[in-house]
Each structure stands twice: as C-alpha cells, then as structure tokens.
Amino acid sequence: MFTAHVTRKFSAFLHQELSPEENRRIAEHLIGCSRCRVEFEEVKFGMRLAEQVPITSAPQSLWSEIDAALSKQSTTYVVAHPRWRPQTAFAIAASIIVLGLAGALLIRSISNTQTSWAVARLQGTPRIGSIAIGEAGKLRVGQWLETDAGSRAQINVGTIGQVEVDPNTRVRLLETKPTEHRLELARGRMSARVWAPPKLFFVNTPSGIAEDLGCAYTLEVDDDGNSILHVTSGWVSLQLTNRESAVPAGAACATRRGIGPGTPYFEDASEAFRSALANVDFSGDGPARISALKVIISEARSRDAMTLWYLLSRVSEPERVRVYDRLAELVPPPEAVTREGVLSLNEQMLGLWKEQLAFAPGTNSQKLKLGKKF
Amino acid sequence: MAATREQPEVKSAIDERVIVACQHGDRDALRVLFEEYKDRVYSIALYSLSGNEAAAADVTQQVFLKLISRISQFRGDAEFATWLYRLVVNTCWDERRKEKRLVPFEEFGSMRNSRREASQATQYAQQELSEHVQAAIAELSPKLRLPILLKYIEGFSYEEIAAVLGCSKGTVASRLNRGHKSLARRLEWLRGQAVIEE
Numbered sequence: 001m002f003t004a005h006v007t008r009k010f011s012a013f014l015h016q017e018l019s020p021e022e023n024r025r026i027a028e029h030l031i032g033c034s035r036c037r038v039e040f041e042e043v044k045f046g047m048r049l050a051e052q053v054p055i056t057s058a059p060q061s062l063w064s065e066i067d068a069a070l071s072k073q074s075t076t077y078v079v080a081h082p083r084w085r086p087q088t089a090f091a092i093a094a095s096i097i098v099l100g101l102a103g104a105l106l107i108r109s110i111s112n113t114q115t116s117w118a119v120a121r122l123q124g125t126p127r128i129g130s131i132a133i134g135e136a137g138k139l140r141v142g143q144w145l146e147t148d149a150g151s152r153a154q155i156n157v158g159t160i161g162q163v164e165v166d167p168n169t170r171v172r173l174l175e176t177k178p179t180e181h182r183l184e185l186a187r188g189r190m191s192a193r194v195w196a197p198p199k200l201f202f203v204n205t206p207s208g209i210a211e212d213l214g215c216a217y218t219l220e221v222d223d224d225g226n227s228i229l230h231v232t233s234g235w236v237s238l239q240l241t242n243r244e245s246a247v248p249a250g251a252a253c254a255t256r257r258g259i260g261p262g263t264p265y266f267e268d269a270s271e272a273f274r275s276a277l278a279n280v281d282f283s284g285d286g287p288a289r290i291s292a293l294k295v296i297i298s299e300a301r302s303r304d305a306m307t308l309w310y311l312l313s314r315v316s317e318p319e320r321v322r323v324y325d326r327l328a329e330l331v332p333p334p335e336a337v338t339r340e341g342v343l344s345l346n347e348q349m350l351g352l353w354k355e356q357l358a359f360a361p362g363t364n365s366q367k368l369k370l371g372k373k374f
Numbered sequence: 375m376a377a378t379r380e381q382p383e384v385k386s387a388i389d390e391r392v393i394v395a396c397q398h399g400d401r402d403a404l405r406v407l408f409e410e411y412k413d414r415v416y417s418i419a420l421y422s423l424s425g426n427e428a429a430a431a432d433v434t435q436q437v438f439l440k441l442i443s444r445i446s447q448f449r450g451d452a453e454f455a456t457w458l459y460r461l462v463v464n465t466c467w468d469e470r471r472k473e474k475r476l477v478p479f480e481e482f483g484s485m486r487n488s489r490r491e492a493s494q495a496t497q498y499a500q501q502e503l504s505e506h507v508q509a510a511i512a513e514l515s516p517k518l519r520l521p522i523l524l525k526y527i528e529g530f531s532y533e534e535i536a537a538v539l540g541c542s543k544g545t546v547a548s549r550l551n552r553g554h555k556s557l558a559r560r561l562e563w564l565r566g567q568a569v570i571e572e
Contacts, residue, residue: 011554012547015525017532039555046554049561052500052507053526058416059431063408066438070401 005029005036010043013197014178016159023159023195030197031213031234040197044179051179115176116140117155124151126165144172147188157181160196161212174204185227189220198235207255211237213246225257230267238264245310256282263310266303273299277307280315293319297326305331305357313345331357393454396445404442411455412438415462418523422466424512433465440465452537459528459538463520470516503564510560518553521546 006026012018013026030037116138125132126147128139139145139155147153147169155163155171158181165171169188175181182202183190193216194201201212206225210217215234221227229238233249240260247253253264262281265274272295279292293315300308308327312320324342333342333353341349395403415437420430440461448457511519524530524538532546539546 008548008551011551012532015532015550017543017547042558043551043554045565046556046558049507049510049557049564050522050526050554052504053421053511053523054417054504054508055413055527056417056420058412058434059427062412062416062431062434063405066404066408066435067401069435069439070404070442 126153161194
C-alpha cells in the first residue's frame with residue numbers, strides 16, 4: 001500500500017476520469033499515506049485555481065473583419081451554390097432554433113447528472129422540496145430532502161460515497177463539484193460512508209462543519225442546532241471559525257450553537273468522564289467547571305490521552321498545569337517536549353506530543369493500531 | 375473587452391445542418407459557428423499567446439477563415455468541436471513559431487492593471503484572482519497550458535483533449551496533473567483566500 005504512490009492520477013481522480021476500482025484504490029491509499037495527501041491537496045488547490053480562468057470576450061469587430069476577408073477571397077461562397085440558397089436560409093433559421101433547444105436540453109441533462117445526486121427511497125415517503133420522490137429521485141443543488149417520522153432515504157454522493165438519511169431529517173445539497181461536495185444538515189440524523197480522499201465531502205450544521213477525512217460516521221442535529229458526531233471508521237474533522245476537533249474512529253464529539261465543536265472523546269470513556277467533559281466544554285466558568293475538570297483528570301485512562309491533549313489548549317493556565325501533569329503521567333512526552341513549552345502552548349511541542357499519542361489524522365495504520373492500546 | 379466569469383458547463387451543441395451549410399460555403403452558417411465558439415477560441419488563443427490581444431484576435435480570425443476553407447474535409451467521424459480545436463491549437467502553434475509575438479509577462483501584467491481600474495468594487499477580489507490565474511497559466515509551458523485551457527475553457531473530457539492534442543489519455547492526465555501542481559506552486563500565496571475556498 002505504501003510502495004505504490006498514486007500522485008500522478010490525482011487530477012484524473014478528481015475529474016472522475018478513472019474506473020471505480022482505481023478511485024477506491026486511490027482513496028484508500030490516501031487515507032494511509034501522508035506524503036500523497038500533501039500532493040493531493042496541492043493538485044486540488046491547483047484545480048480550484050484553474051476553475052477561475054475566465055472566458056474573455058472576442059473583439060466585437062472580429063466578425064466584420066472575417067466577413068471582409070471572405071469577401072476578398074471570393075465574391076461570395078453562396079453564389080457558387082445558387083440552387084442551395086433557399087434551403088440554406090431555412091436550414092440556418094431552423095439550426096439556430098435547434099441549436100438553442102439542444103443547448104438548453106444539454107445544459108438540463110448535464111445539470112441532472114452533474115449538479116444533482118441520486119436519491120433512493122428506503123422507507124416511507126421522503127420528499128424533495130414538496131414532492132414525494134417515489135422509489136427514486138434527484139436532489140439538485142439548493143434543494144432540500146426531507147423525511148418524516150416514517151421515512152428514510154439514501155443519497156449517492158456523486159461517485160464518492162453514500163448518505164443514509166434517517167426519519168425526521170432535513171438535508172440540503174449545497175455544492176457538488178470535483179473539488180467539493182457539500183450538504184447542509186439542518187436537523188435530524190444522517191450516516192455517511194465516504195470512499196473519497198480526505199477533504200472532499202463536507203456537511204454544514206448550525207454549530208459546525210463536518211469535514212470528511214476518509215471515513216464513516218453518523219451526525220445528528222437537534223432542534224436547537226446542536227449536534228453530536230459518532231465516527232465509526234477513519235477520521236472526521238469538526239470545525240467552526242478557529243475551533244477544530246479531529247475525531248477518530250470509536251470517538252465522538254458534540255457541538256453547540258454559537259460555540260462550535262467540543263473536545264473529542266472515545267465513546268468507551270466512563271459516563272462520569274463524558275458528562276464532566278460536556279460541562280467543561282459548554283457550561284462556562286464557575287465551581288461546576290472546576291469540579292468537572294477534577295473528574296476528567298481522575299477518570300482519564302491512557303486511551304483518553306487524546307481528550308487531555310485537546311484540553312491543554314482549551315483550558316485556563318492554572319487548569320492547564322493539572323491537565324499536563326495527568327497527560328504526562330499517562331503518556332510521557334517525547335524528549336524534545338518540555339513542560340514549560342507545553343504550558344506556553346508551543347505549537348511545535350504540542351504537535352510532537354500529539355504524534356507520540358498517535359491520534360493525529362493521517363497517522364499511518366501502524367500508529368493507529370498503537371492508538372487502540374489507549 | 376470584458377472578461378466574463380461564467381465557465382462553460384457544456385460543449386457546444388451545433389446542429390449538423392449548420393456544418394453541412396458551412397461545407398457548402400454558406401456565410402450565415404459560418405456566422406452561427408463563429409458566434410458559438412468565438413469567445414472560447416479567442417480565450418484559448420489569448421492565453422496561448424501570453425495575453426497578446428492583437429495576436430489572439432488574428433489567430434481567431436485565421437481559425438474561422440481556415441474553418442470555411444477546410445470544413446469540406448470534416449467527415450463527421452470526429453466531434454466537430456474536437457476537429458475545430460485541433461485547428462485552434464495548430465494555428466496557435468503556427469503563430470508562435472512564425473511571428474514570435476510573445477508579449478513579455480510584465481506586459482500581460484500591465485494590461486491586467488488597466489482592466490483592474492475599471493472593475494466593480496464588489497467583483498474586485500474575484501477579478502484579481504482571475505487575473506493572477508491568467509498570468510500563471512500564461513507562464514506554463516504550452517504542453518501543460520493547452521490541456522488546462524481545453525479542460526477549463528471548453529469543458530472537454532480527457533479523451534477529447536487527447537484527440538485534439540494527438541496524444542494518449544494517460545499523457546493528458548499526467549500533463550493536467552503537472553499543470554495543476556505548477557499553478558498551485560506559483561500561486562501558493564493565494565492559499566486560504568476566501569474567494570478560492572468558497
């Protein structure tokens with residue numbers, strides 16, 4: 001897997017010019033190969049730039065110059081075919097109309113295939129806009145797909161994945177293009193399985209954006225716009241403004257409207273740990289927060305080192321000392337990482353320690369396996 | 375000469391009768407083809423000739439004059455657009471070889487500045503980005519530039535680009551990949567700008 005790099009095929013992959021097998025091979029390789037991921041991001045950025053190339057209008061005078069040149073070359077081409085002339089006038093007039101119609105039909109057909117996703121009914125009567133979809137339908141950019149209490153649907157995310165939409169859910173297709181596929185989940189629950197490389201599939205929610213890093217996950221949004229993410233394989237990044245949490249398989253992360261993503265945690269952490277974490281993440285300052293942090297520190301296992309690492313940069317300075325001590329006890333920092341450096345949030349040292357903890361996205365499969373020891 | 379933002383989503387749908395009319399020398403039919411393709415042909419010529427507007431206009435004119443004289447050779451066994459863009463690419467190559475009318479990059483830049491003054495404030499960021507991209511594309515080698523132009527201006531598939539350039543699909547994939555990377559490296563400093571990330 002790590003010997004056959006796939007960098008030369010990234011453009012073809014993003015333009016959907018490869019076979020499904022090749023697509024899958026590249027996507028799988030990317031999940032495990034950080035070197036290829038760097039190049040993939042570069043190619044994707046290059047594509048985004050190339051998409052900006054404008055079409056420039058030709059000078060208005062050009063036709064008259066061509067017309068004059070043609071007149072010089074020959075009195076008129078039509079004179080050479082006088083019998084054909086009446087037919088031509090009709091043919092050209094018809095052609096202009098047909099051309100317009102064909103163009104419109106072609107644009108419509110392209111918009112059906114390239115700016116829409118196929119939707120299949122799984123149960124009940126899912127609706128696109130106000131129309132029940134029957135067995136299958138097309139979700140176009142800007143359209144909402146809605147399920148009631150008795151209905152479910154499945155969406156094909158272009159050629160890169162599938163989303164199952166649970167009952168009482170409202171999702172909208174925001175964008176679909178080679179470098180970005182984006183849904184909005186306004187409320188309800190969806191499960192996504194994506195076999196594309198990282199950072200192609202996004203889900204906007206009222207309290208954060210879920211960015212696929214090569215994964216399968218469930219995302220649920222409540223009526224207040226808060227959400228909870230459960231990752232079943234790979235990685236998902238949750239973001240809102242400057243706050244970001246990368247969530248690995250087996251972990252979950254909550255978000256709150258107006259705050260953004262909380263701290264990721266493994267789902268097998270104790271109930272006390274998870275409840276205290278929610279308190280620290282979203283309940284503001286006060287005595288409750290202080291006692292919640294105590295619970296987190298006392299309940300933390302080696303596997304919860306990920307959560308403690310995130311907390312280092314999300315707690316106050318006095319709190320950080322206590323988090324540092326517990327984290328160092330569970331997973332001693334590498335030699336180049338000092339206590340002072342971490343307490344002053346030195347980015348390089350935090351990064352080195354994160355690598356030691358083996359939960360950074362893009363960590364190769366060997367390290368991910370180590371991560372499971374936590 | 376306004377630069378438009380709209381990208382082509384589809385290839386042209388030219389009716390066969392227009393082509394047949396052109397093959398019979400009908401100037402009105404040529405006008406139909408001209409109106410359909412002129413902006414994209416001109417754009418490809420413009421970027422292929424380092425932003426030299428006069429040379430691009432000359433090439434566009436030559437392309438349509440050649441079209442009317444050679445269209446009898448078009449047998450319909452290839453897509454008309456593929457056939458046309460072979461003519462465009464060859465004419466651009468001839469122009470570069472014959473006239474050596476390459477405008478220095480700085481001159482392309484000065485043209486950009488004169489347009490910038492006229493741009494709307496609201497479109498400024500997008501316009502500026504397009505200009506940087508145009509300049510970066512103009513700096514690419516022709517081998518990397520032409521696949522990019524055919525992909526993003528005409529919306530061709532890899533197979534169609536290969537047919538225009540007379541190479542394999544694999545070569546097209548490789549050149550596009552190198553072209554994308556080259557653009558990314560030249561314009562690395564634009565990374566993170568909202569107008570690209572949107």
